[in-house]
Amino acid sequence: MRPLAIIPAYNEEAALPAVLAELALVVPGCDVVVVSDGSKDATAAVARASGAVVLELPYNLGIGGALQTGFRYAARHGYERAFQFDADGQHDPAEVARLLTEIDRGADLVIGSRFLKPEPIGAGGAAEGDGYRVGKARGGAMGVMRFGVRMLSGQRIVDTSSGFRAFSPSMIRHFADTYPAEYMDSVEALLLAFKGGFRVVETPVRMRERAAGQPSNRSFKLAYHFVRLTVVMLSSASLHRPARPA
Amino acid sequence: MSAYPAGGGSGLSGKAHVLAAAMSIASLVFILRAVRRRQLRAKYSLLWLSIGAAFVVMAAVPGVLDWTAHRLGVDYPPALLFIVGIIFLLLVAVHLSWEVSRLEERTRVLAEEVALLRSEMHRDPTP
Numbered sequence: 001m002r003p004l005a006i007i008p009a010y011n012e013e014a015a016l017p018a019v020l021a022e023l024a025l026v027v028p029g030c031d032v033v034v035v036s037d038g039s040k041d042a043t044a045a046v047a048r049a050s051g052a053v054v055l056e057l058p059y060n061l062g063i064g065g066a067l068q069t070g071f072r073y074a075a076r077h078g079y080e081r082a083f084q085f086d087a088d089g090q091h092d093p094a095e096v097a098r099l100l101t102e103i104d105r106g107a108d109l110v111i112g113s114r115f116l117k118p119e120p121i122g123a124g125g126a127a128e129g130d131g132y133r134v135g136k137a138r139g140g141a142m143g144v145m146r147f148g149v150r151m152l153s154g155q156r157i158v159d160t161s162s163g164f165r166a167f168s169p170s171m172i173r174h175f176a177d178t179y180p181a182e183y184m185d186s187v188e189a190l191l192l193a194f195k196g197g198f199r200v201v202e203t204p205v206r207m208r209e210r211a212a213g214q215p216s217n218r219s220f221k222l223a224y225h226f227v228r229l230t231v232v233m234l235s236s237a238s239l240h241r242p243a244r245p246a
Numbered sequence: 247m248s249a250y251p252a253g254g255g256s257g258l259s260g261k262a263h264v265l266a267a268a269m270s271i272a273s274l275v276f277i278l279r280a281v282r283r284r285q286l287r288a289k290y291s292l293l294w295l296s297i298g299a300a301f302v303v304m305a306a307v308p309g310v311l312d313w314t315a316h317r318l319g320v321d322y323p324p325a326l327l328f329i330v331g332i333i334f335l336l337l338v339a340v341h342l343s344w345e346v347s348r349l350e351e352r353t354r355v356l357a358e359e360v361a362l363l364r365s366e367m368h369r370d371p372t373p
Contacts, residue, residue, distance in 0.1 A: 180287075228288045231278070231281060232281065236282060
């Protein structure tokens with residue numbers, strides 16, 4: 001069964017053709033679904049021209065809604081492996097194989113990590129690498145998120161906001177049913193995965209720097225969602241570990 | 247001439263304080279559980295939780311309401327409680343109105359798109 005690339009896209013007519021072409025070249029065996037999140041430009045047309053299946057949302061739902069649409073598509077069509085891929089060219093298609101290999105090895109959720117050093121340090125541990133830079137406020141917030149995830153799950157995840165991820169069939173079905181709707185979805189999705197007893201694996205990947213434009217870094221938005229996520233974490237705290245679903 | 251009982255705040259006895267603290271904490275737990283069960287989105291819980299936390303503080307620390315009121319120049323401390331409560335409820339009401347407006351707009355778009363899809367279905371019966 002071919003794996004499915006889920007590509008959420010909002011106004012990415014400029015970058016999409018090259019991204020889809022490169023993906024087709026490097027990962028020729030995968031199907032592609034592009035989810036246009038209420039794009040006002042030619043995103044959908046451009047994606048269709050490249051041969052991808054296109055899901056056009058009637059209005060902007062945000063990354064969570066776009067991804068969940070992709071998961072619903074994957075679940076409905078019985079895909080056994082799926083991976084999330086960025087429309088702006090930040091993800092390197094050569095690393096897709098590495099993510100899918102971990103799924104084949106039994107992981108449910110594989111996180112392609114920007115910050116994990118490829119060589120483990122010490123007894124099976126991993127340290128944070130450099131090479132991919134983020135802003136200071138965002139770095140601080142991410143640090144607290146990492147701590148929260150570790151407290152709630154017992155597992156250390158270094159890159160909690162990576163959008164380069166692969167999913168097993170049960171993870172696809174779970175996310176098709178329930179996926180966080182708001183900003184910083186990847187952290188909340190991690191918590192959902194741990195809560196549901198899914199096996200989460202983190203593996204280092206190379207990512208390219210963002211080609212154009214700055215990532216949205218407005219402090220107030222970050223602070224608000226940070227507080228919101230803290231509430232989510234507090235309400236998720238549980239004393240027992242759930243059994244892994246079939 | 248103060249009508250306040252010794253050691254208490256704003257006319258509450260010690261027993262009442264404990265009861266208020268217990269009820270406040272129960273409300274906080276109730277809200278957190280609703281968020282956990284996804285019955286309440288985390289964003290709506292923020293205002294409620296901050297008010298709940300304020301009530302826990304007021305119940306747990308006798309006199310904090312009186313102290314705050316006198317610092318702010320309010321002679322009758324319960325009035326501060328009412329003012330803050332009213333402002334909070336106004337904020338919640340405004341937030342809900344804003345969300346309802348957003349939902350109405352989105353529902354309208356969905357209805358319009360459904361009409362378009364229906365006509366496409368009739369035109370093109372092959373699945």
